[in-house]
Amino acid sequence: MRAVAVVELATKTRPVAVIVQQGKVLDFIDGQTQREETPEEYVRQEIAKSLVREYGFPKRDIAVEFTLRLGSKKPRADLVVFAMGDDHHQANSYIIVECKEQKVKANDRTDGVGQLQSYMAACPNAIYGMWTNGIERFCYRKVENKGKISFEEIPDIPDFGQSGDVAERPLFDQLKPASSDALLFAFRRCHNYIAGNQGLQKPQAFWELLKLIFCKIHDERESAEVSFYAAGNERNGINGPLKVKKRIDVLFEQVKKDYPAIFSDNDVVALKPQVLAYIVSQLQMYSLLESDVDVKGHAYEEIVGSNLRGDRGEFFTPRNVCNMAVAMLDPSENQLILDPACGTGGFLIAAMNRVIEKIRTAELARWKGDVKRAEPRVADRVKKFASQFMVGIDFNPELVKATKMNMVMNNDGAGGLYQANSLASPATWEIGLRERNLIGNVDIIFTNPPFGSKIPIDDQAILEKFDLGHWSYNEEEDTWTMGSGIQRSQPPEILFIERCVKFLKPGTGRVAMVLPDGILGSPGLGYVREWILTHTRILASIDMHPDTFQPNVSVQTSVLLLERKTDEQVALEEAAGRKNDYSVFMAVASHIGHDKRGNRTYVRDKKGNEIVEEVEETVKEYLDGSPLYKKQKTQRKVVDDNTIQIAQGFRKWLSEQD
Template sequence: MKAAKPVVAVIVQQGKVLDFIDGQTQREETPEEYVRQEIAKSLVREYGYPKRDIAVELVLRLGTRKPRADLVVFGPEEDHEQANARIIIECKEQRIKGSDRKEGVGQLQSYMAACPNVVYGMWTNGLERFCYRRVDVRGKVSFEEIPDLPSFGQTGDEAERPAFDELKPASSDALLFAFRRCHNYIAGNQGLQKPQAFWELLKLIFCKIHDERESVAVEFYAAGNERAGLNGPLKVKKRIDTLFEQVKADYPAIFQANDVVALTPQVLAYIVSQLQMYSLLESDVDVKGHAYEEIVGSNLRGDRGEFFTPRNICNMAVAMLDPKEGQLLLDPACGTGGFLIAAMNHVIEKIRAAELERWKGDAVRADPKIAARISKFAGSSIVGLDFNPELVKATKMNMVMNNDGAGGLYQANSLASPATWDESLRERDLMGRVDLIFTNPPFGSKIPVDDPAILEKYDLGHSWSYDTNVDRWVMGASTQKSQPPEILFIERCVRFLKPGSGRVAMVLPDGILGSPGLGYVREWILAQTRVLASIDLHPDTFQPNVSVQTSILVLERKTERQIALEEAANRKNDYPVFMAVANHVGHDKRGNRTYVRDKKGNEIVEEAEETVKEYEDGKPVYKKQKTQRKVVDDNTLQIAQAFRKWLSEQD
């Protein structure tokens, strides 16, 4: 069944943002407003508070002053008055710190003290986050720091150690905020360099996922009374150390037997408190991918031509080739795993839809079947290779967080002879057996391949000359002194594919498609493959990280018989090629999100329907909810849909 077409509901003026709570008020689009809107989304989507019980910019009376509280939560159906306030949240832009004398946590606590029925409060700038419970003893008010606010209908005691069915899928940029906050806290309070801090955070994310998958009751938590003092943080450390021992046993290829969580108990307790409320397994794939890849990119991006592919480009390539259960999928330069995760989840959604239809929407009966099929597919059909061992470890983590295909990830030089690969990789016997490849190989003349042992194995590693007598390029006997890696990756990817049906979607620099001196590369491509599509990507696609003009080339490997017939006829068969320009990619050269605007420059907001997984009496239930969102200025999905339609007409 086709999803209902979104209804455009509101026009948002330039420089404004639509208030999430009332869906009508247009506020100034400032850094502080960005934080407030993200927290408002969390209150509704993650904590479950109804919009009708939340006020924005409520005027408070503090003596002669009348400040405005950013977000105030009231009891069900109560009037929005100061005396009825239950939770107060103060949001600041990132440059404001919690220790600031005027706008830090002291400001929040003064607001809480002025409201007689307030129990909880939160102060955040997106990077720092502090939650408090108000304590009244004999007329004296104090504030106890706690790990998190209670969810709707939850008592404070219940929030101390959450149950699994109370964990919240992260929405929008909430997880990005949490990862940044944790990473910076480790770096600032443990005396570690940022890359070291990243690996410590990685260990804890693994522990969190293991807890969600394997534990009977939640073990990844830090209660409010375990954040301070000596004994409390030690209790947290003991629980996490036990989880990490289990993680090491499950993932010996990632962690060594002598690895430990090298954080002080106090730092560890803080980090756990910042992550414990989320369900990483249930959080949206794009939410997790955006958060995780930003942290990975800021720590592990190397100097070997690595620049990670934006998620919408990964999704476009995957939608174009439409992977299915039973096909072998490969990325020989997998980086952080963006293409593989997009492909894996594309297939998983097909599995989930098929099983839910089979069980007539009964999630309780369908979920075990879904899990079994996903496990089988992810374990046998996903393969990723990368030369950077640190990236492979990080990618394994990303795959585990996104439904798990970590067993098919290997550290290897994809361009080297398969005989040099690890035995477990050689046993996969990939050459000529892969159904679909999605990849963005490393680019550049600054990282040339100059090993003669590698170059001599490739047609494109040899010297070529243009023979005017036969009007084509001819391969010579000698090898080149060096080649940029992307040229050799073209040949290696084609050799990986099944003859006659295997297809590859590859990001390539435009010089390969147009430079006169690289005509021999194009000659080889046309001889060995059928070109299905060429998608010209926007110059800002990889900004703000790198400026490079690229295209996506989609190729299908020919059979030996097809190649022989064309050589005998001394001509290539003519065929149509799908071509498109991805001139709207959803962000500008600074990396800022761009949205569709009307003729007056106002941003357009649409009403859309989302599927949300909730728990009722401990059982999963899928519900539909309507939400409003800006229309991202991105035509990559439309290109993929047009290609699928074109391809069906060709077939």
């Protein structure tokens, strides 16, 4: 290899709107006030985003820290929504929201739901209220009867322009895509509620939640009318929760028929009716299918990771690293995509959604922006692509189940997921996977294989099938050679390199693989590098930040992009006694978007203040039952992450190569 291309990684931002001082957070509602960055403020800002993005209330009708009069006291309500266009006076309050940090409980004497209800009682026209600490969430409707005020718990507050009755009986075109961390809050809330009120261990609680998420998605995809809901009068007592259970049981029977590989015939939703009604009420307002991919991925993978991460080197790839690798190899609709160690499906989902965006863009152009005519064509092409061109394999059967759900939630590619040992002989795989005929036929691989000396592959039947199970070092000649003997064991990542290359189409197949840095630099692994140089062309090597996999594990990794050589190319180089010379793209991901504790990091100016940018988002809404895409501008802090710049630099470099 000769000249090496190195991408410049200076962090770039769009035009700066605001500089946020250290320890401050920019208020979402007015876009100017800088508030103390506390746990309670984090919850308040997330709920403020939900009120605007999910519930549809205009920012002009929302006040933050609004002063109320309660006799001689003047407390400040966290968020107050006023009647449309009315002045911000206490008498015009319509919805009151109280936000607390996570350690404050709903039954707290001073800061619990009683505080919210006292505020609602002091505002004559405040009909609805919400209390949340990010984990727990309670919504109320104020009821007056013969001069007495009471508070009825309801599943959700109404959307902008809706009545309370609609909020209890949602229609499909009124379901809200989750934004920011709202879905994460909901999943945590449901998971903790099941564990705390059903008497289940957290992994068992996860599987019960999984069943309900499947029911929710099936309802969105197949039902003519919403069946996944719990009305306000169905939350308590005996009869109401039983009605909810009956609807969910019907949905789950249909789910079992659709996904026999995930659920057995005797599986049931094993939650108490009252617990089930609560969980349904917390999820019913969202459209999981329409929610942003990264929002769903972040929420789902956190819950999966806290319950299913095993002891076999399973460290799930951060979403920004998945997006970087996918953007670098840029898959298309008719390319076979594989992840032989798919985990929770992060790479597959990132690849699938990149292709889906290409399909949607092409169909909208074809139909000149007519969404109603384009969407059915998009759905047909996506279904074909997901079923025929997406394949994932993992050794952990529980992860495969969880990944199937993740793929269903993200546009459905569950039919291409299999439980198998990717390193074993294909003859041992189940018939459906064998019929895929993957060896030598895959266009693109994205993968982060399990790695580490603590989980060695010592099965001689597997080792003997790999070149890298036979290599040895000749000290006198300083060369690595393939012998007839078999090594006692190998770390799995070494064998995964060879298996991935053998999966690829010769001459065109490409792989993006996360590997420990020892592969690229350890003197004792020179034979691995020799094998890579012999059988592949190295396209790129990206040195990842040390905190990439934090807070879960501290490991130094790289992302290696390889293209498989043809047998003729390998033979010609062997005959010539030398490798052909070529350029390699190299970069350092010096900014990964989070610190070692997992906290998000942002771009700062020279004084240490965070920078905010104005961005344009595409929002899907419904008009008379038909989907409508529109643009809206919003402000957000610039995440200190240069992975997408690396991908852009690689694509530019690749276009300049012969």
